Each structure stands twice: as C-alpha cells, then as structure tokens.
Amino acid sequence: MILKMISFELYKIFKKWRTYIGFLALSIFIPILIYGVSEGGNHYQRILDRNMGDQFLIVGNLVNGWYVAFITIQAMIIHIPFFITLVAGDLFAGEGSAGTYRMLITRPIRRETIVVAKYIAGFIYALVFIVFFGLISTFPAIYFLGTGDLIVPLEKIIVIPSNEIYWRFLLAYFSSFISMCLVVSLAALFSSLVNNAIGPIVGTMAVIVIFLILGELPFELFEKISPYLFTKYMTVWIDSFDYPVDFSRILKSYAVLIGHGILFFAITLLNFRKKDILI
Amino acid sequence: MEIVLETKSLTKKFKNITAVDNLDLVVYKGEVFGFLGPNGAGKSTTIRMLTSLIYPDQGEIYLFNKKLTANSKSILRKVGAIVESPDFYLYLTAFKNLEFLSQLYGINPTRKQIMEILDFVGLSNRWNSKVKTFSHGMKQRLGIAQALLHDPDLIILDEPTTGLDPQGMKEIRELVISLSKEKGKTVFISSHLLYEVELIANRMIIINRGKKVVEGYVKELLNEEKATYNFRLSNIERAKNILISLNFELNHDFEVNGNEMLISTKRISASQLNKIFVENGIEVFEFYRKRTLEEYFLEITRGQK
Numbered sequence: 001m002i003l004k005m006i007s008f009e010l011y012k013i014f015k016k017w018r019t020y021i022g023f024l025a026l027s028i029f030i031p032i033l034i035y036g037v038s039e040g041g042n043h044y045q046r047i048l049d050r051n052m053g054d055q056f057l058i059v060g061n062l063v064n065g066w067y068v069a070f071i072t073i074q075a076m077i078i079h080i081p082f083f084i085t086l087v088a089g090d091l092f093a094g095e096g097s098a099g100t101y102r103m104l105i106t107r108p109i110r111r112e113t114i115v116v117a118k119y120i121a122g123f124i125y126a127l128v129f130i131v132f133f134g135l136i137s138t139f140p141a142i143y144f145l146g147t148g149d150l151i152v153p154l155e156k157i158i159v160i161p162s163n164e165i166y167w168r169f170l171l172a173y174f175s176s177f178i179s180m181c182l183v184v185s186l187a188a189l190f191s192s193l194v195n196n197a198i199g200p201i202v203g204t205m206a207v208i209v210i211f212l213i214l215g216e217l218p219f220e221l222f223e224k225i226s227p228y229l230f231t232k233y234m235t236v237w238i239d240s241f242d243y244p245v246d247f248s249r250i251l252k253s254y255a256v257l258i259g260h261g262i263l264f265f266a267i268t269l270l271n272f273r274k275k276d277i278l279i
Numbered sequence: 280m281e282i283v284l285e286t287k288s289l290t291k292k293f294k295n296i297t298a299v300d301n302l303d304l305v306v307y308k309g310e311v312f313g314f315l316g317p318n319g320a321g322k323s324t325t326i327r328m329l330t331s332l333i334y335p336d337q338g339e340i341y342l343f344n345k346k347l348t349a350n351s352k353s354i355l356r357k358v359g360a361i362v363e364s365p366d367f368y369l370y371l372t373a374f375k376n377l378e379f380l381s382q383l384y385g386i387n388p389t390r391k392q393i394m395e396i397l398d399f400v401g402l403s404n405r406w407n408s409k410v411k412t413f414s415h416g417m418k419q420r421l422g423i424a425q426a427l428l429h430d431p432d433l434i435i436l437d438e439p440t441t442g443l444d445p446q447g448m449k450e451i452r453e454l455v456i457s458l459s460k461e462k463g464k465t466v467f468i469s470s471h472l473l474y475e476v477e478l479i480a481n482r483m484i485i486i487n488r489g490k491k492v493v494e495g496y497v498k499e500l501l502n503e504e505k506a507t508y509n510f511r512l513s514n515i516e517r518a519k520n521i522l523i524s525l526n527f528e529l530n531h532d533f534e535v536n537g538n539e540m541l542i543s544t545k546r547i548s549a550s551q552l553n554k555i556f557v558e559n560g561i562e563v564f565e566f567y568r569k570r571t572l573e574e575y576f577l578e579i580t581r582g583q584k
Contacts, residue, residue: 001383001385004382004383005383008379008382008383011379012368012371015368015370015371016370098366098368098369099363099364099366100366100367100368101332102330102332102362102363102365102366103365103366103367103380103425104383105330105331105332106330106331106332106355106358106360106362107355107380107383107384108351108352108353108354108355108356108383108384108385109352109383110352274334276327276332276333276334277327277332277333278327278332278333
C-alpha cells in the first residue's frame with residue numbers, strides 16, 4: 001500500500017502546474033547566466049589577473065563551465081527552497097483546501113502511511129529538482145564555456161584541479177539534496193497544521209530567511225545562537241569545495257539536518273494521527 | 280436481525296459546544312436507515328466519527344461487530360461513504376480519480392469495471408473529463424460511484440441530494456432503494472428533509488443538538504393513530520362552539536390560530552368534520568392532515584425548539 005500511496009502522491013505532485021514553476025525558473029535563469037558569463041567572462045578573467053596576477057600564475061580558462069555551475073549553486077541556493085516549498089507546502093494543506101482528506105482518510109489506510117507517503121514523495125520531488133538543477137547548471141555551461149580547473153573565490157581562493165571536480169560537484173548536489181529534504185520536512189509540518197498552502201509556503205520561507213539572517217549577524221548574541229540554527233548547516237554544499245574537504249564537518253551538518261528533519265516528521269506524524277478532519 | 284452499525288454513548292465536543300451528545304443508535308443489515316436532523320444537529324459530526332475522520336471524546340462505535348478505533352482498516356474496507364459534498368482531485372479525470380481511490384481500498388478495478396460504475400451513475404460520457412469541469416450534481420454522482428466501486432456492505436451517504444435538481448434527487452432516491460432492495464446493501468443516509476427519508480428509509484432517527492429525539496420505524500413514527508387536521512374556515516367562532524358541543528376541549532383537542540383550527544382526534548374523520556362544518560354554514564377553504572412528528576421536525580428545523 002505504501003508504494004501505491006507514494007506513486008499516487010507523485011502523480012498528484014507532477015499533475016499540478018505549480019510543480020513546474022521551479023523547473024521553468026531554472027530553465028530561464030541558467031541560460032541567461034551562462035550567456036552573461038560568456039559575454040563578460042573575459043572582463044572577469046582580466047579582473048582576476050589584475051588582482052591575483054602578482055601572487056599566482058594564471059593559465060588557461062578560469063571562467064569555464066564549472067565556474068558557472070559553482071556560481072549557479074551559490075546564486076540559487078536561497079531560491080531553491082522556495083521552489084521546493086511551493087510543492088511541499090501543498091502536500092497536506094492541498095488535501096485540506098480541496099476537501100480530499102475526506103476521500104483519503106475514509107479509505108482503509110493508516111494515517112501514518114499517508115504521512116510517510118507524502119514525505120517520501122516530497123523527498124523524491126526534491127531529488128528530481130536537484131538532479132535537474134545539477135544537469136541544467138553544468139551540461140549547458142560546459143558545452144558553451146568548456147572545462148578546466150575550478151577557482152573558488154570564497155574566504156580564501158581555492159583552485160580545484162579538474163580531476164577532482166566531478167566528485168566535488170556530486171557531493172555538493174547531494175548536500176543540497178539533504179538540505180532540501182529538511183525544507184520539505186519543515187514545509188510539510190506546517191502544511192499538516194493548516195488547510196491552505198499559502199501559510200506553509202510563507203511560513204517555511206520566513207523561518208529559513210529569518211534564521212539565515214540571524215545566523216549571519218555579527219553580534220555576540222547571534223553568534224552564540226548561530227550553531228543552534230539549522231539554517232547554518234544548510235550551506236553544507238559549500239564544504240564540498242573546501243581544501244582539503246572536511247568530511248567530519250560535512251557529516252556533522254548532515255546529522256543536524258537529518259535530525260531536524262526527523263523531528264519535524266515526528267511532530268507531523270503525532271499531530272496527524274490525532275487530527276480531526278473537519279473540512 | 281444482524282447489527283451492522285452501533286454507537287454507544289457517542290459524544291463529541293468542540294471546545295464548549297457538544298456537537299454529539301451520548302448518541303445511541305443501531306442500524307440493521309439490509310435496511311435503509313435515515314439519519315435526520317436540522318442543519319447543525321450533529322449529523323455530519325456523527326458521520327465523520329463513523330468514518331474515522333474525527334475521533335469521539337466518549338463512547339464507542341461498532342461496525343460489523345468490531346470496535347472502529349481498533350479495527351478501522353479492516354472495517355473501512357467494507358464501507359463506502361460520501362461525507363458532505365464529495366470533493367475530488369480536480370486536476371484529474373473522473374476515471375483517474377476512481378482508479379486511484381479504488382486502489383486505496385486494495386483493489387485494482389479493470390477499465391471495464393470503472394466504466395460500468397460510471398455508466399451506472401450516468402457519467403460514462405464524461406469519463407475522460409477533468410473533475411474541475413463537473414457540476415455539483417456530477418460530482419455528487421461521481422461521489423456515489425467512488426462509494427460503490429469496491430462493492431461495500433455498508434454505504435454511508437451524508438446528505439447526498441444536497442444541491443441536486445429534483446430529477447437528480449429522484450434518481451439518487453431510486454438508487455438508494457435499489458441498493459437496498461436489489462443488492463442487499465445497508466444504507467445509512469443523512470438528510471435534513473423528512474419527506475426524503477420518509478420516501479426511502481425503513482427506520483430513522485431524528486437528532487437535534489447532538490441528542491436523539493426519536494428513533495423507530497418510519498411508518499410507525501409518521502402515521503400515528505391519533506390524527507391532527509388543520510382546517511381553514513370562514514367562521515372560527517361558530518366552529519369552536521360546534522366542537523365544544525361535540526365534547527372537544529379547547530387547547531386540548533383543538534387549537535385556534537387566526538382563521539385556522541388544529542383539531543386532534545381519533546373519533547371523527549376529516550370528511551366527517553368537513554361535513555359538520557359545511558352543514559352548519561361554515562365554509563371550509565382548506566383542510567389537510569398534519570403529523571405530530573412532521574410538525575415537531577418543522578419546529579426544530581425552524582429553530583423553535
């Protein structure tokens with residue numbers, strides 16, 4: 001029954017046009033980004049030469065497809081949760097607003113099965129979205145801008161040799177997927193509490209944005225609470241481009257994200273088991 | 280008789296409001312059971328408890344002699360229900376909705392079976408239309424289709440004729456009767472229309488403010504031995520004197536309300552009363568039989584009790 005429910009949930013997700021907003025947005029944004037970088041890339045490379053040319057010997061094509069893929073993750077990582085939330089926020093609330101809870105719950109299905117199926121469908125959607133994001137932000141960029149080493153201009157300049165790039169990007173996308181699973185969990189929790197998807201969507205994004213801002217504020221109080229905000233660990237993808245890669249730090253971030261996800265899932269389950277369906 | 284559905288002291292409260300108050304009812308196999316009450320009486324709350332949508336605060340529900348709370352999965356397999364207006368996945372077709380919803384009962388109906396049930400409710404020509412294009416009546420029919428597709432033993436219908444045109448209401452009534460008589464199904468049907476229940480149900484219960492008012496066989500409840508007639512007359516004073524001379528007691532055997540008179544009697548028939556009035560020079564503009572239960576039901580429906 002659980003497999004049937006998951007396929008049912010996935011069918012419903014992919015039958016709604018809102019599901020495709022994120023795909024559409026990426027399909028529009030990323031080609032523009034690639035075009036912009038290909039047009040202004042030489043200018044950017046000259047800036048890099050000017051700023052770092054006295055310390056580094058820069059050879060080859062630094063503004064390449066990998067670089068575009070990297071800045072695409074950086075640019076979109078705040079926006080992707082919104083696209084994920086659009087779908088995850090509707091998982092339960094959509095049934096409420098449509099009145100279809102009555103159809104589902106009067107069937108011989110355990111409520112726990114419904115919750116598990118909806119969560120798994122949400123995670124699968126997040127996976128599909130991240131895979132699409134990975135494909136659309138790498139392949140076209142590499143096709144148009146070529147490959148080479150990846151220069152990572154963060155707190156320090158890291159140059160990742162081309163033979164290491166594949167697994168680092170795979171790790172980054174996997175880390176993004178873990179983060180997005182947390183977003184799914186939070187949005188689904190909010191979604192299970194109400195009967196209108198707008199609240200969970202706005203609520204989830206508000207929590208993420210507020211936590212991100214609080215975590216970045218350079219004041220003692222906020223610096224103290226920052227490690228307790230799950231959003232701090234949502235940027236775990238960036239650790240994939242560190243040198244050397246701190247796997248223990250990545251695993252710790254995964255543990256925090258998954259732990260929060262399990263907590264949100266447990267609250268949803270407990271609430272939904274006892275919930276009176278009044279609509 | 281085999282009991283299919285039984286509630287014992289069923290109670291549900293929403294904050295300070297008691298929606299269902301110590302409700303006891305019994306439904307026997309093969310009968311059409313009318314669940315009657317005005318809007319807000321607690322019918323839908325009861326039905327939601329019977330279908331596991333909400334949980335009782337007190338009391339027990341037994342379906343097929345099993346406790347619902349402990350056996351909901353096995354019990355709901357044998358129940359088909361429409362709770363309030365049937366809502367579907369609007370972005371899916373009628374066919375796909377039925378296919379999915381029946382699969383959740385653990386059955387895999389063939390295309391032919393789904394088309395047959397759609398044909399049965401008169402929607403076979405719209406099988407491939409998205410439900411968002413359906414009228415309320417069509418959704419109601421589709422609701423009945425989804426409730427019947429897995430061949431349940433007990434069918435719970437919550438005001439299934441609401442929003443339907445007279446022809447649609449008639450068709451639903453005929454369908455309910457045929458489900459009971461031809462297929463031997465037990466039907467639990469809620470309504471706020473007494474005449475509707477009278478037309479289709481064997482037994483009924485009337486609830487008001489969550490409490491049982493009366494329960495029994497429809498014919499017995501609605502056809503009391505003592506009849507009450509409403510007469511609209513040209514001269515009420517003269518009619519009053521005539522009735523007193525016939526040993527009728529004012530405010531006990533008859534009541535006066537403007538130019539109308541409500542007479543309760545088992546001694547004299549309506550035609551005899553009519554003859555007496557006419558022979559005494561009183562014009563009878565109108566008379567009809569009133570039933571106590573009907574009157575009572577109209578009163579609670581109007582919120583007078």
